Amino acid sequence: SIPEPQREAWKKHQVQGFTDKDGFEKEVVRHVETTLARSLFNCDEGAAYSATSLAFRDRLITEWNRTQQRQTTADTKRVYYLSLEFLMGRALDNAMLNVGLKDVAKGGIDELGFRIEDIIEQEHDAALGNGGLGRLAACFLDSLASLNYPAWGYGLRYRYGIFKQEIINGYQVEVPDYWLDFNPWEFPRHDVTVDIQFYGNVRKSQDDNGKTVAHWEGGEIVTAVAYDMPIPGYATPSTNNLRLWSSKASSGEFDFQKFNNGDYESSVADQQRAETISAVLYPNDNLDRGKELRLKQQYFWVAASLYDIVRRFKKTKRAWREFPDQVAIQLNDTHPTLAVVELQRILVDIEGLEWDEAWTIVTSTFGYTNHTVLPEALEKWPVGLMQHLLPRHLQIIYDINLFFLQTVEKKFPNDREMLTSVSIIEECQPKMVRMAYLAIVGSHKVNGVAELHSDLIQTTIFKDFVKIFGADKFTNVTNGITPRRWLHQANPRLSELIASKTGGHEFLKDLTQLNKLELSIDDAAFRKEWAEIKYANKVRLTKYIKKTLDVTVNPSALFDVQVKRIHEYKRQQLNIFGVIHRYLALKAMSPEERKKQLPRVSIFGGKAAPGYWMAKQIIHLINNVGAVVNKDPEIGDLLKVIYLEDYNVSKAEMIVPASDLSEHISTAGTEASGTSNMKFVLNGGLIIGTCDGANIEITREIGQENIFLFGTLSEDVEDLRHAHTYGSHTVDAGLNKVFEAIQSGTFGEPNDFGAMVAAVRDHGDYYLVSDDFQSYIDTQKMVDNEYRNQDEWIRKCIRSVARMGFFSSDRCINEYAEGIWNVEPLVVN
Numbered sequence: 001s002i003p004e005p006q007r008e009a010w011k012k013h014q015v016q017g018f019t020d021k022d023g024f025e026k027e028v029v030r031h032v033e034t035t036l037a038r039s040l041f042n043c044d045e046g047a048a049y050s051a052t053s054l055a056f057r058d059r060l061i062t063e064w065n066r067t068q069q070r071q072t073t074a075d076t077k078r079v080y081y082l083s084l085e086f087l088m089g090r091a092l093d094n095a096m097l098n099v100g101l102k103d104v105a106k107g108g109i110d111e112l113g114f115r116i117e118d119i120i121e122q123e124h125d126a127a128l129g130n131g132g133l134g135r136l137a138a139c140f141l142d143s144l145a146s147l148n149y150p151a152w153g154y155g156l157r158y159r160y161g162i163f164k165q166e167i168i169n170g171y172q173v174e175v176p177d178y179w180l181d182f183n184p185w186e187f188p189r190h191d192v193t194v195d196i197q198f199y200g201n202v203r204k205s206q207d208d209n210g211k212t213v214a215h216w217e218g219g220e221i222v223t224a225v226a227y228d229m230p231i232p233g234y235a236t237p238s239t240n241n242l243r244l245w246s247s248k249a250s251s252g253e254f255d256f257q258k259f260n261n262g263d264y265e266s267s268v269a270d271q272q273r274a275e276t277i278s279a280v281l282y283p284n285d286n287l288d289r290g291k292e293l294r295l296k297q298q299y300f301w302v303a304a305s306l307y308d309i310v311r312r313f314k315k316t317k318r319a320w321r322e323f324p325d326q327v328a329i330q331l332n333d334t335h336p337t338l339a340v341v342e343l344q345r346i347l348v349d350i351e352g353l354e355w356d357e358a359w360t361i362v363t364s365t366f367g368y369t370n371h372t373v374l375p376e377a378l379e380k381w382p383v384g385l386m387q388h389l390l391p392r393h394l395q396i397i398y399d400i401n402l403f404f405l406q407t408v409e410k411k412f413p414n415d416r417e418m419l420t421s422v423s424i425i426e427e428c429q430p431k432m433v434r435m436a437y438l439a440i441v442g443s444h445k446v447n448g449v450a451e452l453h454s455d456l457i458q459t460t461i462f463k464d465f466v467k468i469f470g471a472d473k474f475t476n477v478t479n480g481i482t483p484r485r486w487l488h489q490a491n492p493r494l495s496e497l498i499a500s501k502t503g504g505h506e507f508l509k510d511l512t513q514l515n516k517l518e519l520s521i522d523d524a525a526f527r528k529e530w531a532e533i534k535y536a537n538k539v540r541l542t543k544y545i546k547k548t549l550d551v552t553v554n555p556s557a558l559f560d561v562q563v564k565r566i567h568e569y570k571r572q573q574l575n576i577f578g579v580i581h582r583y584l585a586l587k588a589m590s591p592e593e594r595k596k597q598l599p600r601v602s603i604f605g606g607k608a609a610p611g612y613w614m615a616k617q618i619i620h621l622i623n624n625v626g627a628v629v630n631k632d633p634e635i636g637d638l639l640k641v642i643y644l645e646d647y648n649v650s651k652a653e654m655i656v657p658a659s660d661l662s663e664h665i666s667t668a669g670t671e672a673s674g675t676s677n678m679k680f681v682l683n684g685g686l687i688i689g690t691c692d693g694a695n696i697e698i699t700r701e702i703g704q705e706n707i708f709l710f711g712t713l714s715e716d717v718e719d720l721r722h723a724h725t726y727g728s729h730t731v732d733a734g735l736n737k738v739f740e741a742i743q744s745g746t747f748g749e750p751n752d753f754g755a756m757v758a759a760v761r762d763h764g765d766y767y768l769v770s771d772d773f774q775s776y777i778d779t780q781k782m783v784d785n786e787y788r789n790q791d792e793w794i795r796k797c798i799r800s801v802a803r804m805g806f807f808s809s810d811r812c813i814n815e816y817a818e819g820i821w822n823v824e825p826l827v828v829n
């Protein structure tokens with residue numbers, strides 16, 4: 001650090017950061033000329049994007065430094081959010097809005113000869129996530145910074161994010177997403193590295209006091225390098241950090257023997273092998289595939305993050321027992337569960353604490369969030385694999401399990417069934433480590449992400465743990481979304497209109513203030529402007545559809561949207577069967593009758609996991625239906641079926657504000673929460689949905705008269721499934737007509753869709769498509785009728801928006817802070 005006498009010179013030249021148009025332009029020109037090394041007038045939109053981003057990045061990084069310094073000085077408790085996915089999307093627009101300088105930049109960019117919208121569009125999404133879980137982590141970072149919580153995110157810096165989806169001849173094709181070409185938002189920290197060990201053996205020795213000490217020796221070393229992304233809070237100087245780890249070969253391990261023997265190629269191969277760890281995001285949503293490289297990713301990231309956290313704690317020179325007063329670590333699903341074991345290892349093997357003392361620290365530090373009840377998504381790792389890759393960790397897991405089962409045995413004497421059912425080790429062939437059980441045992445709180453989901457985990461998959469630990473350990477924190485990105489940024493006109501009716505943009509910091517909108521509901525001019533904004537958003541999407549798919553849709557038609565990962569439990573198949581049903585009904589009508597029908601555009605979007613064959617079949621059917629319907633002259637505007645390619649965060653920002661009706665129609669009890677449901681309602685769209693996940697709480701908040709609910713209730717699902725398998729299962733007439741159309745070749749080769757039809761008709765219909773079909777069709781009929789009354793429809797939209805305050809991720813983060821982390825904001829003056 002610089003000594004006092006010289007600090008004056010530093011202070012004098014401290015970076016101030018631009019505050020007006022002139023200052024902004026100066027920074028942009030400087031970056032074009034120097035950082036990008038371009039001659040003065042040689043600037044295209046790409047360069048203008050880069051220079052604008054660098055100008056904002058410079059601002060953010062000075063605030064970032066101050067925030068970190070403030071947190072270190074205050075020496076208060078910090079939150080660490082460990083997530084394998086952060087679905088950040090674009091950063092520039094968000095940075096401009098959060099810093100409050102978008103208008104300044106807009107003016108400056110304009111003077112320099114560009115349009116701000118075009119510049120924003122240049123940015124490649126940071127797509128380091130699959131769907132809801134990763135986007136939730138991104139919303140949480142925005143709220144943590146906006147609420148001034150001292151918090152860090154820790155993740156992996158994948159070279160390839162989620163693949164880019166192309167639709168070719170109606171089929172999904174995956175293209176690698178190489179996004180790191182030029183990323184002005186990350187700061188490489190080549191001086192912040194951690195060496196991570198894999199494989200090897202454990203040797204035990206006795207220390208001077210006769211205590212057994214474990215030594216993990218040998219194996220291989222891979223180096224983790226930190227890359228930091230600044231996370232600006234909205235209307236606050238707080239700028240937090242997202243630290244992503246990148247893997248490279250350890251410099252110590254570079255094999256000089258090979259090098260000297262001229263085996264240069266194989267040294268390069270070693271290098272590449274190390275880099276493979278952070279090369280690619282696994283593209284599965286709600287599915288665990290148990291790949292060794294995935295386990296390596298998990299340990300690599302967890303060990304590097306914990307080393308960093310422990311290093312920071314050690315600088316405070318506190319006693320170990322104070323660790324949980326300084327550190328809260330949240331496990332985003334079970335992916336980071338090895339952190340529990342790693343912290344225990346650090347405390348016992350390296351720092352020399354007694355087991356019990358260490359374990360108290362560990363369990364007081366961690367909280368675990370569960371995001372699914374689907375059995376195929378619950379992580380399990382073969383004991384043999386764990387033994388091979390992390391031999392010492394497996395021993396510790398066995399010890400954790402032993403002590404845990406001893407307490408269970410005490411509480412439930414002679415209950416062997418209980419012991420086998422809750423054991424962290426599943427005694428099957430091969431034996432498996434159950435990561436969710438390990439996460440529960442290693443945490444002080446376990447939460448689900450919506451009320452129904454939190455109830456379900458406590459009564460089904462984790463019910464024995466409720467008996468063992470008591471109900472207090474289990475809690476609910478209903479998900480939320482950041483209104484900054486999902487209203488202010490995605491729908492600027494609506495945000496302005498709301499501001500004009502609620503007293504400024506305060507609602508962006510306290511979303512409950514939306515309730516003031518209800519006072520304006522009888523204001524006809526307000527409703528008119530509301531409707532105009534929705535229409536303008538639909539026109540924008542209409543143009544996009546024309547440009548990308550060359551299909552003309554009528555922006556006055558009802559836009560019915562289902563965009564999310566393709567999964568049988570989310571039931572895009574129910575939607576497309578409903579579309580076919582509508583098409584057949586229209587075809588059967590006389591021309592006069594047809595004229596009375598309400599025009600509708602069915603819009604789909606979403607990626608299928610590359611290995612999920614049924615999901616790919618669903619995509620194929622939707623595209624084939626579109627190909628037939630969209631060119632049918634008898635149908636015209638009455639029905640269009642659109643598949644939007646490569647659905648991602650930035651596309652969502654365009655699609656969500658353009659929806660009249662969105663579909664959240666999962667089989668009851670399967671969608672833990674859903675978060676796009678919240679985004680759609682917040683943007684003045686209504687919902688058709690099942691009684692599942694957060695739909696239930698949305699209904700409670702906005703009123704059941706403002707939502708189209710249908711279908712089986714979660715408590716009836718099990719019985720129906722049982723009846724399908726053991727009783728006789730018949731499919732109703734309407735759905736059978738749909739199947740007949742598919743099988744007669746109306747939508748292309750019937751064999752392509754044989755498995756999809758058979759899953760419902762012949763193989764037990766696990767997702768209850770047939771059970772819910774008729775009530776779905778009836779409910780869509782209601783939607784048509786209600787949409788005809790535009791005035792009443794708009795009133796419903798406004799009322800719904802007014803009542804959405806609860807679903808801000810700010811509320812959600814405050815609940816975590818109070819109920820789980822025990823942390824407080826660090827107020828900035």
Ligand code: Z2T
Pocket residue numbers: 130131132133134136284285286287333371372377449479671672673674675693
């Ligand atoms: C995911 O996006 C979700 C759950 C997962 O469980 C995995 C992934 Cl990648 C392992 C989703 C849920 O499906 C969704 O209901 C929820 O809203 C979201 O997480 C955030 O909690």
